[in-house]
Amino acid sequence: MALTDAWYRRRVTWWLWLLLPLHGLFVLVSRWRRKAVLANPPKPLPVPVIVVGNITVGGTGKTPVTLALVQHLQAQGEKPAIISRGYGGKGPFPLTVTSTTAAQACGDEPLLLARRAQVPVVVAPNRVAAALQALAQAPETTVIISDDGLQHYRLSRQFEIAVIDAKRGLGNGWCLPIGPLRESPERLQSVDAVIVNGEAPQLDGFTMQLHSQGWRRVHDDSRCEQLPEGRTLALAGIGNPQRFFDTVQEVETRSMTCKAYPDHYAFTANDAKELRDYDVILMTEKDAMKWRSFASEHCYYLPVAAQLPDTFWQQLDAALERFHHGT
Numbered sequence: 001m002a003l004t005d006a007w008y009r010r011r012v013t014w015w016l017w018l019l020l021p022l023h024g025l026f027v028l029v030s031r032w033r034r035k036a037v038l039a040n041p042p043k044p045l046p047v048p049v050i051v052v053g054n055i056t057v058g059g060t061g062k063t064p065v066t067l068a069l070v071q072h073l074q075a076q077g078e079k080p081a082i083i084s085r086g087y088g089g090k091g092p093f094p095l096t097v098t099s100t101t102a103a104q105a106c107g108d109e110p111l112l113l114a115r116r117a118q119v120p121v122v123v124a125p126n127r128v129a130a131a132l133q134a135l136a137q138a139p140e141t142t143v144i145i146s147d148d149g150l151q152h153y154r155l156s157r158q159f160e161i162a163v164i165d166a167k168r169g170l171g172n173g174w175c176l177p178i179g180p181l182r183e184s185p186e187r188l189q190s191v192d193a194v195i196v197n198g199e200a201p202q203l204d205g206f207t208m209q210l211h212s213q214g215w216r217r218v219h220d221d222s223r224c225e226q227l228p229e230g231r232t233l234a235l236a237g238i239g240n241p242q243r244f245f246d247t248v249q250e251v252e253t254r255s256m257t258c259k260a261y262p263d264h265y266a267f268t269a270n271d272a273k274e275l276r277d278y279d280v281i282l283m284t285e286k287d288a289m290k291w292r293s294f295a296s297e298h299c300y301y302l303p304v305a306a307q308l309p310d311t312f313w314q315q316l317d318a319a320l321e322r323f324h325h326g327t
Contacts, residue, residue: 001260001262003177004057004058004180004239007057007171007172007174007178007179007180008058008168008171008172008180009171009172010172011172012172012174012178012179016174016177016178016179017178019177019178020178022177023174023175023176023177023178026175026176026177027175027184030151030175030182030183033153034151034153034183037153037154038153041156042128042153042154042155042156043156044156045131045132045135045144045156046135047135047141047142047143047144048143048144048159048319048320048323048324049131049143049144049145049146049155049156049157049158049159050069050143050144050145050146050157050158050159050161050316051146051149051150051152051155051157051159051160051161052065052066052069052145052146052147052148052149052150052161052163053146053148053149053150053151053160053161053162053163054148054150054162054163054164054182055150055162055170055181055184055185055187055188056164056165056168056170056171056180056181056182057176057180057181057182057239058165058168058180058239058240058263059165059238059239059240059243059263060163060164060168060197060239060240061163061165061195061208061210061306062147062148062163063109063112063113063147063286064208064210064304064305064306065161065163065208065306065308066082066113066147067113067116067117067305067306068305068306068307068308069145069316070082070117070119070145072313072316073143073145074119076317078142078143078320079119079140079141079142079143080117080119080141080142080143080144080145081120081122081134081135081138081141081143081144081145082110082113082114082117082119082120082121082134082144082145082146082147083121083122083123083124083127083130083131083134083144083145083146083147083149084107084109084110084113084121084122084123084130084146084147084148084149085107085123085124085125085127085147085148085149086106086107086123086124086125087109087148087264088103088104088107088108088264088266089103089104089105089106089110089123090104090105091105091124093123093124093125093126093129093130094122094123094124094126094130094132094133095122095123095124096120096121096122096133096134096137097110097111097113097114097121097122097123098114098121099111099114099115101114103289103290103292104290106123107123108264108286108287108289108290109147109286110123110147111289112285112286112289113147115289116285116303120134120137120138120141121134122134122137127146127149127152127154127155128154128155131144131146131155143320150162150182150183150191151182151183158319158320159192159193159316159319159320160190160191160192160193161191161193161194161195162187162188162191162193162194163194163196163208164188164194164195164196164197164200164203164205165197165240165243166196166197166198166199166200166203167198167200167243168180168240169200169202169203173185192315192319193205193206193312193315193316194206195207195308195312196208197210198210206308206309206311206312207309208306208307208308209306209307210304210305210306210307211304211305211307212247212250212302212303212304213302213303213304213305214303215227215282215300215301215302216301216302216303217297217299217300218283218288218291218292218295218299218300218301219292219295219296219297219299224300227252227254227280227282227300228279228280228298229254229279229280230278230279230280230298231277231278231279231280232252232254232255232256232257232279232281232282233256233257233258233275233278233280233281233282234248234256234257234258234259234282234283235258235259235260235261235275235281235282235283235287236258236259236260236261236283236284236287237260237261237262237263237264237265237267237284237286237287237290238263238284238286238287239263241258241260242260244284244302245258247302247304248282248302251302252282256282257278265287266290267287267290267291268294269293269294272291272294272295272296278298279298280298280300281295281296281298281299281300282301283299283300283301283302284301284302285302285303285304287301288301
């Protein structure tokens, strides 16, 4: 987490320069891998593939974008399926995810997507294998959404979306491990759409706004119109926990303690026991996927929904239309 904080400062912290040899190796290997795959383009799948990813390490808001894509595509008569890496999951892969799959097996984000989207979800480090299993198990699928995978070039794609956090931007502008970039900023010029999560006039792209959907109790998903009083803790084990803490402060006026955990942190019952002195525990929907089996009745999560401009949807629809007509 200290490394992540250093990445998102405007200037490079002095001790990051010690990682310069590793930075050079990372850039060399990543460029070689991309050129090697693109020199022998992957075989297209029988349905169009939309990739939702980013070029930075850490949370940018890809999951709300994926959910918004599902909703829009279904409204257009499409039958989408989702594939994902399944980061943090133990498999076996490829793994079809349902609402009852354990987060330890598939990862927190795929479980969230399966529960919210109610469409086929398959996870595997090999996205092509995940896509083929999704098509085999749900042959009615007309479009595949890859949650993350912008750098997984073995997966053919027809529409690339890069999501950027408005506040963090591209950090210090350096690639790993000196900075947070997985690829150079020039990569954004080759994607089909850049979505900026929040207001950032200095960043070019479609502005996305996230709207909270009201608190829900973790153990049974029931709605909570008003949180109970008492000593309150907000926790987050996501790539950008401060974004969640800021959102909570916007919807709740009470004083509270904020506790950040590493991204994809594997919460256990022992973590809950350590926090038993708090009367109210607030968390992200992603974290709630791992708390569900041991959460008390005073644990709540806050789902969010993405709002995107009509111009983005028009561009996406046009791309899918071109695919269907073979142009």
